[in-house]
Every structure is written in C-alpha cells, then in structure tokens.
Amino acid sequence: MHRLRWTIVVPVKTLIRAKTRLAAAAGPYRTDLAVAVASDTVAAALRCPLVARVIVVTADPVPAERLRTLGAHVVPDPDRGLNVALRTGAAEAVRLSPGTPVGALQADLPALRPAELSVVLDAALEFDQSFVPDAAGVGTTFYGVRPGVAFRPRFGGESRAKHLAGGAKELAVDGIPSVRRDVDTVADLLEALALGVGPATAALVPRLGLDAAARGHDG
Numbered sequence: 001m002h003r004l005r006w007t008i009v010v011p012v013k014t015l016i017r018a019k020t021r022l023a024a025a026a027g028p029y030r031t032d033l034a035v036a037v038a039s040d041t042v043a044a045a046l047r048c049p050l051v052a053r054v055i056v057v058t059a060d061p062v063p064a065e066r067l068r069t070l071g072a073h074v075v076p077d078p079d080r081g082l083n084v085a086l087r088t089g090a091a092e093a094v095r096l097s098p099g100t101p102v103g104a105l106q107a108d109l110p111a112l113r114p115a116e117l118s119v120v121l122d123a124a125l126e127f128d129q130s131f132v133p134d135a136a137g138v139g140t141t142f143y144g145v146r147p148g149v150a151f152r153p154r155f156g157g158e159s160r161a162k163h164l165a166g167g168a169k170e171l172a173v174d175g176i177p178s179v180r181r182d183v184d185t186v187a188d189l190l191e192a193l194a195l196g197v198g199p200a201t202a203a204l205v206p207r208l209g210l211d212a213a214a215r216g217h218d219g
C-alpha cells in the first residue's frame with residue numbers, strides 16, 4: 001500500500017543552555033556532544049524512507065550550519081519555549097508540503113535506527129494524533145499528526161501523561177528501543193552506547209569522562 005511520507009521537525013536548543021545534565025561528564029565537550037547527538041538523530045531521520053524532509057528549529061548558528069550540511073531545512077526559533085519552536089517548524093512543514101503528515105522528534109536520540117523510525121511513522125498514520133513515550137515512560141520522544149489535524153505538541157516534563165490527556169494515541173513500544181532512548185544523563189548515554197550510536201556521537205565518546213561519571217553522582 002502507498003504510504004505518505006512525513007516531515008519531521010527536530011528542535012535544537014541554543015548550545016549555551018543545552019545538555020546541562022551531562023555537563024559534569026562532558027566537561028569542555030558539552031556543546032560538542034549536543035551537536036553530535038543532534039547530528040546522529042537528524043542523519044538517521046533523513047535516511048528513513050518514510051521521511052521526506054527534516055526541519056530543524058534552532059536559534060543557534062552552530063547546530064544550524066552543521067544540520068543544514070547534513071540535509072536538514074533550518075528555521076529560526078522564536079525562543080518562546082520548546083512547544084512554540086515545534087509549532088513553528090510544523091507551520092513551515094505545512095507551508096512547504098501541504099497535505100503531508102508532520103511529526104516532532106527529540107534531538108537527543110543518538111542511537112536512532114531508520115527502520116525503527118519507519119515502524120513508528122507507519123503506525124502513526126493510523127491515528128489523528130499519536131506519540132511514543134521515552135524509555136523511562138515519563139516523557140515523549142515522538143509526537144505526530146495526520147495531514148490536516150491540528151499539531152498540538154505537549155513536550156516538557158511528564159509529557160507522556162500530557163499527550164495522553166490531549167487525546168493522542170500511545171503507539172506500541174515493542175521493537176523500537178532506539179526511538180525511545182533519549183539521552184539526558186550518563187546512564188542514558190551508556191544505554192544508547194549499548195544500542196549503538198551514530199558516528200558523530202561515537203567519535204566524541206572517547207573524550208568524555210564516562211567511566212568516572214558512571215561511578216560518580218550522575219550515573
């Protein structure tokens with residue numbers, strides 16, 4: 001059966017405020033790590049056959065340039081919070097390709113597998129609004145809508161409950177660990193490494209103090 005291809009909106013925080021929970025482990029490489037995980041996320045999304053376009057929303061010129069080079073379309077972030085950034089990206093998606101489904105994907109999924117994203121996007125076409133909970137079962141890593149349905153992301157904090165309350169369908173979570181593995185802490189990063197991260201994150205990992213951090217407070 002013919003399947004619609006998606007526009008995926010990826011929000012990328014200004015680097016000076018990014019990945020603060022990994023600051024102790026990453027030290028001077030904190031901003032490099034934020035760019036690396038976003039690069040691996042965007043590159044994997046662009047390799048997914050059900051993705052027609054990736055729109056990055058950021059106010060920061062450094063990830064903007066890097067992610068544009070990978071093939072993303074970049075739009076400026078109005079800097080009024082994550083959900084405003086996502087709605088800005090979704091409005092651009094509708095402007096560029098009316099009638100296509102639009103999804104929001106967190107930027108910190110360095111183990112993302114294109115085939116697992118395909119499973120999610122295929123399932124998401126069955127529902128007006130749907131989402132994937134993060135690995136902890138508290139937050140959200142993907143939220144999407146069918147063409148013509150209002151795009152109402154509710155990311156931030158306990159967003160799994162917020163998306164359920166907003167009427168979005170929680171998609172089946174089996175077999176998609178790479179879509180759910182967001183990386184906020186050292187423990188998350190170690191789990192992503194066990195799944196297998198993309199090349200940008202893999203290149204940076206030897207420089208991070210992961211062994212010390214895993215033994216210490218943040219693990």
Ligand SMILES: Nc1nc2c(ncn2[C@@H]2O[C@H](COP(=O)(O)OP(=O)(O)OP(=O)(O)O)[C@@H](O)[C@H]2O)c(=O)[nH]1
Nearest residue numbers: 011012013018019020021057077081082085106107
């Ligand atoms: N464009 C944009 N992206 C945001 C904003 N706030 C958060 N994000 C993105 O949303 C996702 C989740 O962000 P957070 O967990 O809040 O922040 P983080 O930088 O990953 O980590 P912490 O600093 O440790 O909270 C990441 O993809 C961020 O890049 C925002 O105001 N604008």
Ligand SMILES: C=C(OP(=O)(O)O)C(=O)O
Nearest residue numbers: 139140155156157159184
């Ligand atoms: C913003 C969210 O994620 P994080 O856990 O990265 O803060 C969220 O899950 O809604």
